[in-house]
Amino acid sequence: MDLDGGGGAAAGTDHQPMPVLHGRSNAIKQFTQQTLPACKPVLTPAWVIGTFFLMGAVFIPVGLICLHASQSVNEILDRYDIECVPDGFKSNRVAYIKNASIPKSCHRYLKVDKHMKAPIYIYYQLDNFYQNHRRYVKSRSEEQLLHGLGYNRTGSCEPQASENGLPIVPCGLVAWSLFNDTYSFSRGTKKLDIERKNIAWKSDRDHKFGKHVYPFNFQNGSFIGGGKLDTTIPLSDQEDLIVWMRTAAFPSFRKLYGRIEEDLEEDDLIIVHLMNNYNTYSFGGTKMLVLSTSSWLGGKNSFLGVAYIFVGSSSILIALIFLLLHVKNPRPYGDTMYLSGNRKDISS
Amino acid sequence: DVAFVIDGWALEIALKYYRKAFTELAILSRTAICCRVTPSQKAQLLSIVNAKHMKAPCGAKLIRVGVLEILVELLKSCDYRTLAIGDGGNDVRMIQQADIGVGISGREGLQAARAADYSIGKFRFLKRLILVHGRYSYNRTAFLSQYSFYKSLLICFIQIFFSFVSGVSGTSLFNSVSLMAYNVFYTSIPVLVSVLDKDLSEKTVMQHPQILYYCQAGRLLNPTTFAGWFGRALFHAIVVFVITIHSYAFEKSELEEVSMVALSGCVWLQVFVVTLETNSFTKLQHLAIWGNLVVFYMINWIVSALPRSGMYTIMFRLCRQPSYWNTMFLIVAAGMGPVLALKYFRYTYRSSKINILQQAERLGGPILSLGNIEPQTRALDNDLAPLSISQSKNGRNSVFEPLLSDSPNAVRRSFGPGATFDFFQSQPKSSTYSRNKDN
Numbered sequence: 001m002d003l004d005g006g007g008g009a010a011a012g013t014d015h016q017p018m019p020v021l022h023g024r025s026n027a028i029k030q031f032t033q034q035t036l037p038a039c040k041p042v043l044t045p046a047w048v049i050g051t052f053f054l055m056g057a058v059f060i061p062v063g064l065i066c067l068h069a070s071q072s073v074n075e076i077l078d079r080y081d082i083e084c085v086p087d088g089f090k091s092n093r094v095a096y097i098k099n100a101s102i103p104k105s106c107h108r109y110l111k112v113d114k115h116m117k118a119p120i121y122i123y124y125q126l127d128n129f130y131q132n133h134r135r136y137v138k139s140r141s142e143e144q145l146l147h148g149l150g151y152n153r154t155g156s157c158e159p160q161a162s163e164n165g166l167p168i169v170p171c172g173l174v175a176w177s178l179f180n181d182t183y184s185f186s187r188g189t190k191k192l193d194i195e196r197k198n199i200a201w202k203s204d205r206d207h208k209f210g211k212h213v214y215p216f217n218f219q220n221g222s223f224i225g226g227g228k229l230d231t232t233i234p235l236s237d238q239e240d241l242i243v244w245m246r247t248a249a250f251p252s253f254r255k256l257y258g259r260i261e262e263d264l265e266e267d268d269l270i271i272v273h274l275m276n277n278y279n280t281y282s283f284g285g286t287k288m289l290v291l292s293t294s295s296w297l298g299g300k301n302s303f304l305g306v307a308y309i310f311v312g313s314s315s316i317l318i319a320l321i322f323l324l325l326h327v328k329n330p331r332p333y334g335d336t337m338y339l340s341g342n343r344k345d346i347s348s
Numbered sequence: 349d350v351a352f353v354i355d356g357w358a359l360e361i362a363l364k365y366y367r368k369a370f371t372e373l374a375i376l377s378r379t380a381i382c383c384r385v386t387p388s389q390k391a392q393l394l395s396i397v398n399a400k401h402m403k404a405p406c407g408a409k410l411i412r413v414g415v416l417e418i419l420v421e422l423l424k425s426c427d428y429r430t431l432a433i434g435d436g437g438n439d440v441r442m443i444q445q446a447d448i449g450v451g452i453s454g455r456e457g458l459q460a461a462r463a464a465d466y467s468i469g470k471f472r473f474l475k476r477l478i479l480v481h482g483r484y485s486y487n488r489t490a491f492l493s494q495y496s497f498y499k500s501l502l503i504c505f506i507q508i509f510f511s512f513v514s515g516v517s518g519t520s521l522f523n524s525v526s527l528m529a530y531n532v533f534y535t536s537i538p539v540l541v542s543v544l545d546k547d548l549s550e551k552t553v554m555q556h557p558q559i560l561y562y563c564q565a566g567r568l569l570n571p572t573t574f575a576g577w578f579g580r581a582l583f584h585a586i587v588v589f590v591i592t593i594h595s596y597a598f599e600k601s602e603l604e605e606v607s608m609v610a611l612s613g614c615v616w617l618q619v620f621v622v623t624l625e626t627n628s629f630t631k632l633q634h635l636a637i638w639g640n641l642v643v644f645y646m647i648n649w650i651v652s653a654l655p656r657s658g659m660y661t662i663m664f665r666l667c668r669q670p671s672y673w674n675t676m677f678l679i680v681a682a683g684m685g686p687v688l689a690l691k692y693f694r695y696t697y698r699s700s701k702i703n704i705l706q707q708a709e710r711l712g713g714p715i716l717s718l719g720n721i722e723p724q725t726r727a728l729d730n731d732l733a734p735l736s737i738s739q740s741k742n743g744r745n746s747v748f749e750p751l752l753s754d755s756p757n758a759v760r761r762s763f764g765p766g767a768t769f770d771f772f773q774s775q776p777k778s779s780t781y782s783r784n785k786d787n
Contacts, residue, residue: 031632034484034544038628042710048692055681066674123599132514132603142658207655249521249606250513254599292599297671303594304674311681318689325697 045326052319059312067305069295074116076270077125080108081287084276093281108272108289116264116293122194123254124181125288126280131174131248139173140245145235148213160225162217169216170235174245176219180227182275183257183289187268194258200242209235209242226278254290254299264291350376375422416442433474435460450474475557480550483563487547490568491625492539494577498621499535501578502614503527505585513593521607523658525651534615534644538622541636547627547702552709562701580621580687587683588613595675604662608648609672613679615644620684624691627706 030036041047084106089096096102130136139160143151148169154161157171185192215229215238229238236242243255264270272289280287292299352373354362362370416432420442423430432439432446437459443449444463451464452471461467468477503522510521522530553559592610600606619641626633645663652663666672695703 031544034546036544036630036632038544038546038630038633040628040706040710042707043692043695045692045696048688051688052685055685059681062674121599125598130515130517132510132519134514134517134519137519137603201661203655203661207660247603249601249603250593250597251515252598253601256599297674298669299599301595301597303597304671304678307591307594307678307682308674311678311685315681315685318685322689322692329697 045322049319049322049326052315052322056312056314056316056319059308059315063305063308063310063312065305066297066308067302069297070300070302070305073295073300074114074293075300076110076112076291077288078108078110078272078290079286079288080106080272080274081276081280081285083108084274094279097276097279097281104276106274106276108274110270110272110291112264112266112268112270115266116291118261118263119195119293120260120262120264121290121292121294121299122183122185122257122260123290123292124179124183124257125252125254125290126179127252127286127288128283129248129253129280129285130251131253132250136173136177137247140175141171142208145170145208145213145245146210148210148235149216160221163221164217166217168218168220169213170218170241170245173225174247175241176225178226178229178241178244179255180275180277181287182277184273185260186271186273187264192260192262192270195261196258197239199256199258200239201246204242204246205236205239209238211236260291374419417445420445431478433471435471450477476554479553479557479560483553483560484546486563487568488542488545490573491542491545493569494574495539495542495622495625497574498577498581499614499618500531501581502585502588502617503530505582506589506610506614509585509589521603522611523604523607525657525659526607526611529647530611530614533647534640535618537640537643538619538633538637541630541632542622542626544630544632545626545628548705549709552705556705559701559705583686584614584617584621584683588617588679591675591679591682595671595678600671604659605666608659608662608666609675612644612666612672612676615641616676616680617683620680621687624684624687 084104085093085096086102089102097104138156139158141151141154141157144154144157149167152167154167154171157168157173160168160173160176161171162168183194185194211234213235214233215231215235218231219225219228227240229241240257246255248255270291274289276287278287297304350373416434416439420430420432424445424447429448430446431448431450432442433450433452434440434443435452435454437457439451439460440463443451443460448466449464451460451462451467452469453461453467454469466477468474507521511518520527548559588610592606592613596606596609619637622637626637645667648659648663651657651659652661654660694700695707699707
């Protein structure tokens with residue numbers, strides 16, 4: 001192994017100069033003898049304090065920019081699931097929602113606080129709806145979404161794989177629980193046009209949902225979980241279904257319903273005609289309607305801005321503390337007198 | 349704590365005239381070096397320790413013949429870490445018996461070298477083996493093992509936290525491709541090159557050999573250090589999770605995207621953790637650490653380009669979002685800021701001996717050696733120069749000629765007369781790990 005000793009230890013015994021190797025064999029020798037040139041960074045006070053100051057100096061402006069972007073987004077939220085239940089059913093909402101004969105239409109009035117620039121995104125927000133539950137997430141069949149009835153290994157979709165002996169397309173709990181509230185908007189007497197196309201991901205429309213797959217035997221069972229599907233439209237054009245099947249990661253989420261391509265002025269009164277079909281009352285969920293503009297950072301979310309400012313100011317605080325410590329209590333750096341062996345000799 | 353060195357001739361006298369005292373000495377010694385004993389002496393020593401009226405304090409079972417094997421067995425049964433070094437065929441059993449067997453290849457053939465854990469060319473290389481290579485190996489092993497726990501704990505904690513927001517149903521936040529690739533591709537390469545990491549240069553170590561004590565007795569790998577890494581994993585998991593769920597809330601909360609954001613955060617944090625824990629950066633380490641980040645993105649871009657994968661287009665979508673990069677930098681800053689501050693604080697104001705030597709070394713000036721040794725010991729190599737090839741002249745026949753002709757001078761000089769026993773006295777007999785506070 002180490003017959004001659006690496007590095008300097010052999011220099012004593014062997015007084016001949018080491019032969020100089022070039023190129024690859026030198027590099028290999030350096031690697032195996034662990035003598036590769038290395039840089040050893042040091043945690044000197046100057047570097048560390050400088051790093052923290054730099055971090056603070058960069059993060060605080062970025063945080064302010066992010067906060068400004070978030071504040072520039074205008075948002076209207078309206079929780080309608082409680083209000084839209086008629087008076088007689090306020091105490092028994094589940095019975096109301098399950099009874100198909102009760103009309104589910106509802107009117108809501110939204111006031112626009114600030115000028116909202118097009119495009120304005122319409123979202124429905126659900127709370128306490130666990131689309132990330134394991135049994136729910138697994139209950140779908142990607143192959144069947146692409147190939148339809150041609151694919152029959154839909155065991156993962158149980159119990160929504162077949163009904164009355166016939167396969168269900170699209171199978172699974174995710175599709176079965178399709179959200180089916182509808183909204184239409186008018187401003188004064190004039191109806192607002194809502195763009196309902198291009199709300200799903202393009203990659204989903206093109207590659208995940210088949211262009212020749214049509215819904216079959218869908219929502220025919222005794223338990224209705226959500227909306228029905230038009231059997232004449234192929235799955236790749238059923239954008240509501242595609243948006244719904246992009247499972248959300250957290251129990252509180254928003255999904256895109258459509259877009260308004262006009263500006264909304266300040267003090268406009270928007271009338272929403274909605275159909276309150278979807279049952280969130282059985283499990284204590286809530287439904288909200290959201291109208292929002294967007295910025296380069298996305299929707300209204302002040303977390304990033306606040307967090308950046310917090311981290312920036314903390315690092316400036318830490319830098320100041322370290323600076324104070326360094327000035328008041330300068331440690332002799334690298335003084336080997338602090339080795340305990342030496343300290344004992346000094347004291348004795 | 350005592351050590352003794354004895355050769356065959358002295359052993360003969362000791363066994364003949366001072367048997368009882370010698371037996372006590374043998375059992376109570378911490379280190380024993382014996383050489384050139386005859387077979388009859390071996391049998392005598394065997395009978396000593398087997399004698400009914402003299403019990404070895406740890407109940408050693410002696411079933412082998414051979415003095416040195418007996419001693420090694422005795423010391424091992426008392427929980428000592430034993431190292432045996434030899435160069436001949438008769439040393440093979442002892443070498444295999446000890447915890448660490450070192451064989452010297454050369455004068456008496458290659459038998460001992462083949463049977464040993466480590467083989468060296470000359471006896472004096474033992475110092476380098478233990479002090480330089482053994483110490484580096486311990487440092488690297490301690491880092492590697494704790495880091496491996498850390499990176500797995502990080503992922504596990506995030507999964508646990510995610511289960512709290514997914515109805516405790518067991519949904520995995522990360523898909524199976526990512527999990528597999530995480531352990532194999534994303535986090536293993538930087539630590540493969542940590543095998544080149546050196547916390548102190550060889551020259552410094554050879555000048556301050558007492559630094560070896562700070563790498564023994566579990567100083568770098570013990571429940572305290574492990575708790576530190578565990579706490580770091582928990583802290584980083586909290587940072588990644590909290591930042592991810594808040595920056596990717598509401599309309600951005602899509603399972604695949606959130607999963608990839610969390611995983612990216614983990615990988616970025618790993619990169620900086622390895623950077624902070626590495627003491628010396630060679631080109632290979634730079635390549636491995638930063639190249640690892642590039643590999644992460646490459647692999648994810650490739651998987652995101654496959655239409656059949658669950659991750660189709662996810663990485664492309666994320667890389668185009670400014671909020672993704674904002675989230676990444678926030679995770680790195682929030683995760684590494686406290687770690688850096690803590691490390692700097694301990695390095696400067698609660699320096700361990702290793703840190704002090706590191707600082708002295710990097711300042712570049714002359715490293716003051718121990719107070720009561722003359723500065724000429726810095727050129728240790730010159731001392732070893734005259735003790736070279738004279739061994740070959742002396743044959744094996746003479747019992748009284750010590751094998752290790754260069755050992756007394758070198759050993760004494762390199763450990764220093766007074767300082768060594770200072771360290772010995774502060775340590776209790778059974779080595780535990782609670783001595784970190786001595787640092």
